[in-house]
Every structure is written in C-alpha cells, then in structure tokens.
Amino acid sequence: MQKMSYTFSFPEEVLEHVFSFIEGERDRNAISLVCKSWYEIERWCRRKVFVGNCYAVSPVMVIKRFPEVRSIALKGKPHFADFNLVPEGWGGYVCPWIAAMACAFPWLEEIRLKRMVITDDSLELIAKSFKNFKVLVLTSCEGFTTDGLAAIAANCRNLKELDLQESEVDDLSSGHWLSHFPDSYTSLVSLNISCLGNEVSLSALERLLGRCPNLQTLRLNRAVPLDRLPNLLSRCPQLVELGTGVYSTEMRPEVFSNLEAAFSGCKQLKSLSGFWDVLPSYLPAVYPICSRLTSLNLSYAIIQSSDLIKLISQCPNLLRLWVLDYIEDAGLYTLAASCKDLRELRVFPSDPFGLEPNVALTEKGLVSVSEGCPKLQSVLYFCRQMSNAALHTIARNRPNLTRFRLCIIEPRTPDYLTLDPLDSGFGAIVEHCKDLQRLSLSGLLTDRVFEYIGTYGKKLEMLSVAFAGDSDLGLHHVLSGCDNLRKLEIRDCPFGDKPLLANAAKLETMRSLWMSTCSVSYGACKRLGQKMPRLNVEVIDERGPPDSRPDNCPVEKLYIYRTIAGPRLDMPGFVWTMEDDSSLRIE
Amino acid sequence: MEVGLKKKNMGFEETELRLGLPGNGASGTEEVLRKRGFSETQTQDDTASVDLMLNLSSKEPTTGADPTDKHNTLPKEKTLLPADPAKPPAKAQVVGWPPVRSFRKNMLAVQKSVGEEGEKNSSPNASFVKVSMDGAPYLRKVDLKMYKSYRELSDSLGKMFSSFTIGNCESQGMKDFMNESKLMDLLNSSDYVPTYEDKDGDWMLVGDVPWEMFVESCKRLRIMKGKEAIGLGLAPRAMAKSKNRS
Numbered sequence: 013m014q015k016m017s018y019t020f021s022f023p024e025e026v027l028e029h030v031f032s033f034i035e036g037e038r039d040r041n042a043i044s045l046v047c048k049s050w051y052e053i054e055r056w057c058r059r060k061v062f063v064g065n066c067y068a069v070s071p072v073m074v075i076k077r078f079p080e081v082r083s084i085a086l087k088g089k090p091h092f093a094d095f096n097l098v099p100e101g102w103g104g105y106v107c108p109w110i111a112a113m114a115c116a117f118p119w120l121e122e123i124r125l126k127r128m129v130i131t132d133d134s135l136e137l138i139a140k141s142f143k144n145f146k147v148l149v150l151t152s153c154e155g156f157t158t159d160g161l162a163a164i165a166a167n168c169r170n171l172k173e174l175d176l177q178e179s180e181v182d183d184l185s186s187g188h189w190l191s192h193f194p195d196s197y198t199s200l201v202s203l204n205i206s207c208l209g210n211e212v213s214l215s216a217l218e219r220l221l222g223r224c225p226n227l228q229t230l231r232l233n234r235a236v237p238l239d240r241l242p243n244l245l246s247r248c249p250q251l252v253e254l255g256t257g258v259y260s261t262e263m264r265p266e267v268f269s270n271l272e273a274a275f276s277g278c279k280q281l282k283s284l285s286g287f288w289d290v291l292p293s294y295l296p297a298v299y300p301i302c303s304r305l306t307s308l309n310l311s312y313a314i315i316q317s318s319d320l321i322k323l324i325s326q327c328p329n330l331l332r333l334w335v336l337d338y339i340e341d342a343g344l345y346t347l348a349a350s351c352k353d354l355r356e357l358r359v360f361p362s363d364p365f366g367l368e369p370n371v372a373l374t375e376k377g378l379v380s381v382s383e384g385c386p387k388l389q390s391v392l393y394f395c396r397q398m399s400n401a402a403l404h405t406i407a408r409n410r411p412n413l414t415r416f417r418l419c420i421i422e423p424r425t426p427d428y429l430t431l432d433p434l435d436s437g438f439g440a441i442v443e444h445c446k447d448l449q450r451l452s453l454s455g456l457l458t459d460r461v462f463e464y465i466g467t468y469g470k471k472l473e474m475l476s477v478a479f480a481g482d483s484d485l486g487l488h489h490v491l492s493g494c495d496n497l498r499k500l501e502i503r504d505c506p507f508g509d510k511p512l513l514a515n516a517a518k519l520e521t522m523r524s525l526w527m528s529t530c531s532v533s534y535g536a537c538k539r540l541g542q543k544m545p546r547l548n549v550e551v552i553d554e555r556g557p558p559d560s561r562p563d564n565c566p567v568e569k570l571y572i573y574r575t576i577a578g579p580r581l582d583m584p585g586f587v588w589t590m591e592d593d594s595s596l597r598i599e
Numbered sequence: 600m601e602v603g604l605k606k607k608n609m610g611f612e613e614t615e616l617r618l619g620l621p622g623n624g625a626s627g628t629e630e631v632l633r634k635r636g637f638s639e640t641q642t643q644d645d646t647a648s649v650d651l652m653l654n655l656s657s658k659e660p661t662t663g664a665d666p667t668d669k670h671n672t673l674p675k676e677k678t679l680l681p682a683d684p685a686k687p688p689a690k691a692q693v694v695g696w697p698p699v700r701s702f703r704k705n706m707l708a709v710q711k712s713v714g715e716e717g718e719k720n721s722s723p724n725a726s727f728v729k730v731s732m733d734g735a736p737y738l739r740k741v742d743l744k745m746y747k748s749y750r751e752l753s754d755s756l757g758k759m760f761s762s763f764t765i766g767n768c769e770s771q772g773m774k775d776f777m778n779e780s781k782l783m784d785l786l787n788s789s790d791y792v793p794t795y796e797d798k799d800g801d802w803m804l805v806g807d808v809p810w811e812m813f814v815e816s817c818k819r820l821r822i823m824k825g826k827e828a829i830g831l832g833l834a835p836r837a838m839a840k841s842k843n844r845s
Contacts, residue, residue, distance in 0.1 A: 095700070
C-alpha cells in the first residue's frame with residue numbers, strides 16, 4: 013500500500029495569491045510560523061510592516077526579511093513622552109530608517125510615523141527616493157520645518173495623503189511651501205495641516221483644492237479665517253472630513269449665510285473638527301449638516317454647555333465625540349439621549365491645573381452616557397470626582413467597553429462619597445468588561461486594584477498607572493496575571509526591584525515597560541540587563557551617571573523593551589543601557 | 600524626587616499658567632510659579648490701568664494667555680500662600696500631570712476664555728479706526744482689536760508714521776501722558792500728542808481711560824502737535840482729568 017503524503021503541492025504563486033488577502037500583521041505573523049516554505053513565501057509578499065518600537069529591530073533586519081515592502085509604520089518615543097516625561101533628545105530618530113529604505117525600497121509608497129524625530133533632510137530624501145510615494149503621516153513628530161514639506165510637495169507627484177497630526181513643525185515659510193505643489197499635481201486625497209502655526213497661502217490652497225477632485229479630508233489650521241472657508245469649501249464639495257480654521261469673525265449676516273450654504277453644499281461631510289475661538293453665533297451654520305455627522309471633534313472649542321447641547325441634540329448619528337468638559341453633566345445627558353450609536357467619547361479638561369472645578373462635570377455625566385449609549389466602547393474622561401458606585405454602574409451598563417481611561421485630576425482622590433479607595437470600582441470595570449484592551453487608572457488605589465486587574469484583565473494590552481499602589485505586590489499582580497499585556501507605563505508608584513526580577517521573562521513578551529519615580533534600584537536594573545540579553549534596560553537619569561551613586565539608589569526613569577537589535581547607538585548622555593560595554597554609547 | 604522641577608521641555612507658556620496640584624511634596628516648585636506671578640503683578644505698568652472688567656466667577660477658566668487673566672486670578676492665589684505659611688504647599692506642580700498633551704494645553708492657552716470677556720472680544724463693534732497725523736499726506740487705518748495695550752498701539756503707530764515725525768514720536772508721547780508733570784511739557788512742546796474722538800463726538804487725550812474702554816469708545820484717532828492740542832481746548836480737560844486721578 014502506498015502511503016498517502018499530504019504535502020500540499022500548490023505552486024508558490026497560488027499561496028502568494030491567497031496570502032495577499034491577508035493584511036493584518038498579526039495574521040501575517042501567524043502565517044509565517046506555519047512552516048519554512050510559508051515563511052519564505054510570506055516574507056516575499058509582505059507589503060506592510062508595522063514596527064511598534066523603532067528600537068526593537070534594525071532597519072537592516074526589516075529590509076533583509078521583507079524585501080518588497082510598500083508601506084511602513086514606525087513608533088518611536090514611549091507614550092509618556094506626550095506628557096513631557098521623556099527628556100528632550102532621548103531618541104526616536106527616523107533618519108537611519110529613511111536612509112536604509114531609500115536604497116532598499118525604491119517602490120515604497122507609505123510612511124507612517126508616531127512620536128519620532130524627522131528632519132528636513134529625511135523629508136527631502138523621501139521626496140527624491142520614492143517615485144511612487146503616496147502617504148506621509150507624521151503623528152506627534154518633530155524636528156522638521158516647512159522646508160521639508162516643500163520638498164515633499166514639489167517632488168511627490170503621486171502623493172495622496174499628507175497628515176501632520178499634532179506634530180511640531182517649525183513654520184518658516186509663511187505658507188509658501190504649499191505653492192510647491194505643481195499645477196500638474198491633482199492626486200491629493202487627504203491633507204491635515206491643523207498643527208501649523210503660520211498662515212498658508214490661501215490662494216495656493218484654493219487652487220490646490222480646486223484641481224484635486226479626489227480630496228476627501230481637509231484639516232485646516234487655526235490661521236485660516238472663517239470668512240474664507242466658504243470659498244475653500246466651494247472648491248471641494250465632495251469633502252468627507254473637514255477641520256475648520258478659526259471659527260469666529262465679525263458677525264455679519266452674509267458671512268453666516270455663505271458659511272451655512274457652503275456646509276450644506278458638502279453633501280458627503282461626515283466629520284468636523286477645528287473650531288478654534290468659537291463665536292457661538294456662528295455655530296448654527298453647521299446645523300443643516302448635523303444629522304449626517306458621525307464624528308465631531310470639539311476638543312479645542314470653548315463653547316458653553318447650552319450651545320453644545322443645541323448642537324449635539326441634532327447629531328443622532330454621532331459615533332465619536334471629542335469635547336471639552338464645558339459640556340458638563342447636562343450636555344452629557346443630552347448626548348446620552350440623542351446619540352444612540354455613540355462608540356467613542358473623550359472629555360478633555362478645560363482647566364487641568366485649576367485649583368477648583370470650573371465646570372459642572374462630575375461622574376454623573378459619564379454614568380448617564382454609559383446608560384444611554386449601548387454601543388459605547390471607548391472612553392477617555394477627565395473629571396474631579398468619582399465613586400465606586402458610579403464605576404460599578406458603568407461596568408455593568410457597558411461590558412462591551414474596550415478602552416477605558418479615567419483621569420481624576422487630583423492624584424490619589426478617593427471615592428468622594430465614602431472616602432474609600434477606588435479599587436472596587438476599577439475592579440468592576442475589569443471584571444465586567446471582558447474585552448478590555450486598554451485601561452488607565454487614577455484616584456486613590458491600593459494593591460487591591462492590581463489584584464483585580466491581574467485576575468480579570470486577561471485581554472488587557474495596555475495599562476497606565478499613576479500615584480497608585482502600596483507595595484511590590486501591586487506590580488507583581490499585573491505582571492503575573494495579565495496574559496496579553498504589551499505596554500505597561502507606571503509613574504510615581506512604590507514598586508521596586510522584586511516584581512521586576514521575579515517576572516523578568518514576562519518582560520520579553522511585552523513591547524515595553526516604563527517606570528518613572530518608582531523604587532527600582534540601579535543594581536536591579538543592572539541585574540535585569542545582564543539576565544535578559546534580549547531586553548534593552550534603559551536607565552534615564554538626569555542627575556548624572558548612575559555609577560556615581562550606590563547600587564541601591566532608585567533610578568529616576570526606566571524604560572525596558574524587548575529587542576533583537578541590541579543596545580541602541582544613538583543614546584544621549586542621560587541614558588544608559590544596562591550592558592557590559594558602556595563604550596557602545598555615542599554621545 | 601526632583602522630577603517635578605524639570606521644566607526644560609517645551610511649553611514654558613504652559614508652566615506660566617499652571618497653578619499646580621497638591622501632590623507628592625515636591626515643595627520647591629510652586630514657589631517658582633508663584634514668584635513669576637507676583638513679579639508680573641508688580642511690573643505690569645502697561646496693564647496696571649486696565650479695567651478689571653473680567654467677570655471673576657470660579658467658572659472662568661484660568662488658561663487664558665491674556666495677562667489680565669493672570670492678574671485677576673492672583674488674588675485667589677495670594678490667599679493660599681501668605682495667609683497660612685504653616686500649611687504644606689497647597690498645590691505642587693507635578694510634571695506631566697494631569698496627562699494632557701502639551702499640544703492640547705498650548706492650543707487651549709492661546710484661545711480666548713469663555714464668558715463675558717470672550718463675547719466682548721468677539722463683539723461686532725467696529726475696531727478699524729482712521730488715524731490721521733497732522734502734516735502727514737494721507738490717513739491710515741488700524742484695527743484696535745489687534746492690540747492689547749496702549750503701548751502696543753503706540754509702537755505700531757510710531758512705526759506707521761515714523762517717516763513723518765520730526766523729533767519725538769508717538770510712543771514717547773503716549774508713555775508720558777500718564778505722568779502729569781510731563782503732560783504739561785508735552786502739551787507745550789511741538790511734540791505730537793495722540794488724541795481720539797469718542798462715541799459722544801468729543802476729542803479726548805489718548806490714555807486716560809482703561810484700554811478696553813478706549814477700544815470700545817474710540818471712533819477715530821488724530822495725532823496732533825502738542826501746541827495745537829492746547830489750542831483746541833484739549834488741555835484743560837486733560838489737566839482736569841489728571842488732577843482728578845491724583
């Protein structure tokens with residue numbers, strides 16, 4: 013009898029074709045682990061690469077494994093850099109990546125960067141090296157000027173997307189960079205310049221909009237005057253997403269009616285943002301399109317609750333709302349009543365450093381939204397008081413929450429009703445919300461809350477902790493219990509050496525761990541670095557070399573991440589990687 | 600932990616506005632903040648005469664970049680520190696807390712505040728006024744809303760008309776009007792004096808009333824020679840006003 017062999021003898025082309033339908037990088041990674049031939053086939057046809065930590069792997073390694081990449085995404089600095097916890101000059105330089113890819117990926121189409129430093133030179137290299145370059149997204153990046161943008165505009169004939177979301181751009185050219193888009197350029201689909209400080213040339217912008225029929229997203233900066241907006245919109249009535257510039261000017265009836273007509277003329281408009289310096293009398297200009305809106309970002313808009321209520325009550329199809337706490341509880345009650353499809357709510361503080369509450373926003377607003385909006389999945393909420401009871405209610409109302417970030421503005425604030433820690437409330441959140449992926453804690457919290465998180469937070473991928481916990485046990489609960497933890501960031505907590513050393517292996521299953529103003533000693537960092545060669549244990553300390561202090565002295569900041577690229581070579585003087593050879597550091 | 604003292608990162612504007620939080624006892628920091636606030640009070644000569652017409656409810660957000668906002672919230676702060684030095688530092692500034700991105704903080708800081716001030720600033724009153732200067736061949740127009748103080752206006756006018764003035768220019772003139780003894784010297788000299796026509800049609804000397812009030816009531820500006828100002832009967836009124844003030 014012949015043995016039937018079950019080797020699948022599809023030609024490679026067939027497998028490649030099948031793989032081409034699979035885009036998500038996790039699935040692609042899974043495919044590549046099936047067998048050697050699948051690994052080989054897959055790597056040659058992978059078009060999109062996502063590198064969550066630019067120091068986890070080197071450009072050469074990526075290029076070697078995936079020679080045909082068309083799209084790359086890179087993230088640099090740790091998340092806490094957003095809050096000034098990472099000193100200037102820490103790293104996150106994209107230059108070596110661009111240089112390497114310029115040679116290796118001539119057909120690269122997309123570059124997406126987050127929290128990285130990119131220079132004009134790199135932008136120029138991008139503009140000149142990639143003939144089919146289409147998408148440049150720079151989120152929270154810095155290091156470049158409008159000269160770099162001019163190079164992109166002038167050279168990238170197939171550019172579809174230019175998105176400078178919340179980046180720090182040195183605005184040199186008074187808007188002339190925009191004029192570098194040649195008259196023959198017509199392929200723009202998405203433009204986000206909302207972070208630019210200076211005016212852009214409005215006439216150049218008008219001409220650009222007029223000749224790009226596929227434009228869908230336009231996010232203007234504050235310097236664009238309101239009375240010019242109708243004219244701009246008339247050039248691109250097909251817009252789906254709009255960010256206005258400044259939203260006030262002298263109150264003139266013809267400006268208002270022009271504006272209203274311009275908004276109404278954009279029949280596909282679904283998303284609005286911008287709204288700096290709002291003059292409330294101009295808000296009604298958007299009323300005619302409110303019923304179509306799915307996304308509203310009013311997080312820079314200083315609008316009273318009553319005006320917000322009038323606006324929101326007309327937006328029954330809203331999926332996402334970002335707003336300042338001027339909305340107050342009253343506005344959130346309206347939201348809960350009007351916007352039954354809401355998926356995401358973010359409420360930002362208008363006065364984060366004020367001594368006293370300046371608005372009537374409490375936990376009640378959030379509870380009401382959790383009751384009224386059955387599809388609510390993602391919450392970011394700044395407030396000044398919270399109770400365990402409210403958290404329990406929210407948890408029971410919304411077990412479908414996947415992201416829950418609560419920031420009670422005053423550190424270590426207890427339950428305002430009982431004065432208890434908020435352990436039980438957050439415990440309810442992790443217990444009921446079984447698919448919770450991201451959680452940020454605040455308020456008065458003991459080790460207990462971490463016990464709950466370790467026990468129930470099985471799907472948790474990212475956890476942010478501040479001013480919480482009593483002892484090492486807190487950190488140990490999290491590291492030993494959260495099976496899917498990828499990113500952990502901790503500040504000002506009494507966590508020390510033991511849980512780190514005891515859970516060292518766990519750290520290799522995570523992307524990164526950040527700890528600042530905790531109790532981890534230099535000695536423990538050294539031991540961890542020695543024990544775990546595939547971790548970079550970076551000590552960030554602006555007091556000077558940790559060697560100059562005793563081993564049991566706690567380090568200021570600690571950033572641990574897994575890597576196959578070894579210690580990085582671009583560290584500044586205040587960062588030390590725990591390795592044997594400190595001469596690897598380049599000043 | 601000295602982490603709280605680190606201010607080297609971006610957003611110095613934001614550290615001016617922070618009033619701090621009670622926290623982990625990094626006690627040195629809020630003094631730095633407060634000191635800056637106090638010294639601003641003392642050296643604010645330009646805005647010293649600005650009318651405190653801002654409605655000081657606790658609803659007023661304190662993130663406005665307008666110096667008068669800071670000025671007005673300081674009385675609240677003052678009671679915290681000097682009143683009870685035995686109390687632990689009320690609000691220590693903590694770096695990176697609450698976790699609001701600098702980008703967002705800066706954006707909020709440069710906007711006007713809600714409430715009366717916000718509405719007033721966006722009010723429809725005409726802010727463009729004609730400016731004539733005796734001897735100059737043509738008039739100019741300025742938008743008074745573009746300026747926050749007499750100093751800013753006078754600097755701008757000085758630049759506008761610098762080619763026409765002989766000798767002293769506007770900024771000196773405007774500075775000196777506040778000083779009574781110099782006022783008479785000024786009016787007697789051939790130096791230029793800024794005057795304006797108010798809502799009632801009266802010609803007034805620039806600088807007597809608080810800036811906001813001036814912006815609301817000024818219909819046109821005329822920069823005339825000091826001697827002519829006396830001739831127009833301006834001086835007695837100006838003299839009377841300045842006498843009333845002292």
